[in-house]
Every structure is written in C-alpha cells, then in structure tokens.
Amino acid sequence: MEENKEKQLDDFVKKIVKSAGLETPSVGFTQNIMSKIVAQEAKSAVTVYQPLISKKSWLILATITLLLFAYVIFGKLDLTISWLPNINSEVLNKIGFMDALSQINLPNTAVYSLFGIILFFYVQIIFLKIHLESRFTLN
Amino acid sequence: MSQKPDEHLINKVIKGENNAYAVLVDRYKHMVYTLALKIVKNREDAEEVAQDTFVKAYSALNEFKGESKFSTWLYKIAYYRSLDYLKKNKRRVETTTIDISEEYNIASMDDALDGMEIKERAEIIKHAIQELPADDAVLITLYYFETLSMNEISKVMGIPANTIKVRLFRGRKRLAKILENNLEQEIIHSYGRE
Numbered sequence: 001m002e003e004n005k006e007k008q009l010d011d012f013v014k015k016i017v018k019s020a021g022l023e024t025p026s027v028g029f030t031q032n033i034m035s036k037i038v039a040q041e042a043k044s045a046v047t048v049y050q051p052l053i054s055k056k057s058w059l060i061l062a063t064i065t066l067l068l069f070a071y072v073i074f075g076k077l078d079l080t081i082s083w084l085p086n087i088n089s090e091v092l093n094k095i096g097f098m099d100a101l102s103q104i105n106l107p108n109t110a111v112y113s114l115f116g117i118i119l120f121f122y123v124q125i126i127f128l129k130i131h132l133e134s135r136f137t138l139n
Numbered sequence: 140m141s142q143k144p145d146e147h148l149i150n151k152v153i154k155g156e157n158n159a160y161a162v163l164v165d166r167y168k169h170m171v172y173t174l175a176l177k178i179v180k181n182r183e184d185a186e187e188v189a190q191d192t193f194v195k196a197y198s199a200l201n202e203f204k205g206e207s208k209f210s211t212w213l214y215k216i217a218y219y220r221s222l223d224y225l226k227k228n229k230r231r232v233e234t235t236t237i238d239i240s241e242e243y244n245i246a247s248m249d250d251a252l253d254g255m256e257i258k259e260r261a262e263i264i265k266h267a268i269q270e271l272p273a274d275d276a277v278l279i280t281l282y283y284f285e286t287l288s289m290n291e292i293s294k295v296m297g298i299p300a301n302t303i304k305v306r307l308f309r310g311r312k313r314l315a316k317i318l319e320n321n322l323e324q325e326i327i328h329s330y331g332r333e
Contacts, residue, residue: 006308012245013311016252016318017283020264022169023176025186030164033193037157040194135219 145209152200164193167210170285171217177276178221180269188224192217207294211287215295218277243315251322263325267318275310282307 053061106114145166151159171192176185196203196216203212252260268276274296281287281295289300296303 008245009311009315012249013279013314014283016264017268017279019257020261020268022284023173023185023265025168025172025189029168029172029186029190030161033164033190033197034157034161036190036194037160037197040198 146205149200149203149205149209152197160197163209167213168193170210171213173280174214174217174277175221177269177271177280178218178273179224180273184224184228185221188221189217191224192220195220208291210285211291211294214281214285215297218295221273243312243319245315248315248319248322251326263321264318267314267321270317270321271310271314275306275313278303278307279310279314 145163148159148163152163168189172185172189175188175192176182179185179188192213196213199216203209252263255263268279271279277296278292281292282289287295289303292303293300298306
C-alpha cells in the first residue's frame, strides 16, 4: 500500500514536472554570452602574461654566475683580503651560541603538541588544495 | 540530444570556432537558466548567473575531459555559480517551510490540473517548484525533467547518491503538499471571480 502510494507520487511528479517545462531566458541570451566571450578573449590577448626577466636573460645570468664560481673554486685565486683584520677563530668559539640553544629543555608534552600542530597545519594545506581544485572538475 | 554532436562541437570550439559554442549555448541555455532560477529565485539574477556559467564553461572548456557528459559538467558549474552568487550577495532565499506530510490527494490534484488550461497549469506547477528549498527544486528538476541518474546528480551537486535518494523522497512529498495548498487557493480564488 505504502509502496504503491510512493509509486503513484513518483509518476505524478514526473508528469507535472515534464508538463511544466523549462524556463526561457531572455531573447538576447546567446548573443550576450558570445559578445562577452569575444570581449574576454580580446582582453586576455592584451594582458598576456610576460615574465619580467625572460628565459634568455636567466640563461645568461646563470652562465655568468657559474663561470664566476668556477673561477673562484678552480682558478688559483687569492681570497685573502689585505685590509681585513684576521678574525681569530677562538673568539667565535667563545660566543657559544649553539651551546646556549642546547640548554633549552622543553617538556615532552610540549614537543609532541608542537609537532602535532605543525603536522596538522601541513595536512590542512593539502586538504584545502584538493577541496578548492575539485570545485569545478568532475571525477 | 545524443552525446556525439556535443563532443564534435566542443572540439570545434577548442580549435577556435567560436560559433560552434553558440550552438551549445542554445542547446543548454534553458536548463542552465532554470537551474539558476531554482536557486537564486529571481529572473534577473538567474540570467546573470546563467550567462556567467557559460562564459566560465567556455574558458574552462580545455579542462573538460569528456569523462562525464558535457551537460553534467555544465550543470555542476551552474549549480556552484548560483550558490556562489547567493553567498557573494549575502542573500538568504525565503522558502516556505512546509512539513513533510502524507496528507495529500494525488487524484484530486490531477483532476484539478487536468481541468486547467495548459499555460495556467504550467504556471502553477512552476510556481510550486519555485517555492521548494533550492536543493530540492534542483534535484527534482534534474531527476524528473532531465532524467539524470542518481549518480550523475551526485556528481553535479556533490552529495552522495544515497542522500539524494532520501532527499528526493522528501522533496516530492513537499512539492505535493505545496501544490495542493496552491491549488486550493487557486480554486477558492476562481470561485470568487465567478
């Protein structure tokens, strides 16, 4: 009985929805879209992305840098600067900056929670990225 | 509407024949506009959203991989554009909160509708669908008019197919109740005129 009623309603809704038909947009609808598309294409042709430094100049820059490094490393270059006073390496050791860092003791719980928060932060980035990208694509 | 001509046209558009896109727009504009109208509930806004949908679809046409039907893909864009439009304009759409009830008489509604002129009948039905909550109206249109499968609707609206089944079940009951209320009012109204 109940199933029968559902079937009846199903048929009825199908019939009325079909008979109501669809709504009609305005007359110039298609025309409007086509002119919007043309306008959009014209605009995007003007604002085509051009990198500030072209590939060619990057290549030249890279070659120069590499050559300089090669010269410094392989060339017999004297790197001592006469007017700079010699820095005593023992002075550097006395500062003991790294030693001070190792003195900091965090309770284990704090370490775990910090680690957890950082981990979830990165996980969140992945999820947000997937979510935003999936909005206009079908799987 | 078979699948093949769509693909043919899409390929033409990708190759740079803009006019082929106009054919696609003409083919789907009614459905896209109707879907937008079901959600934004206002003709001017729906027109804007529908146009926006087609412009967006045009620029994203390269991303359409043909794994699903073009129409399903297009409806998905339309659905999300409409929701975005509501969100952007911070508008809340007023819908009647009709409880789902079993108290309606299909036979008498059918009789009442049969007695009407075609145009008047279509208006009353459209009005009733329009009064449904947006998601219900979209669901009912896609399922009953466009006869999409539950899986396809699930792709368009991003809800699992099982949920769609349940919502459809409730939505059509709601629609029946709204329609019955409207018909009663219409009948009282027409008696008054005589």
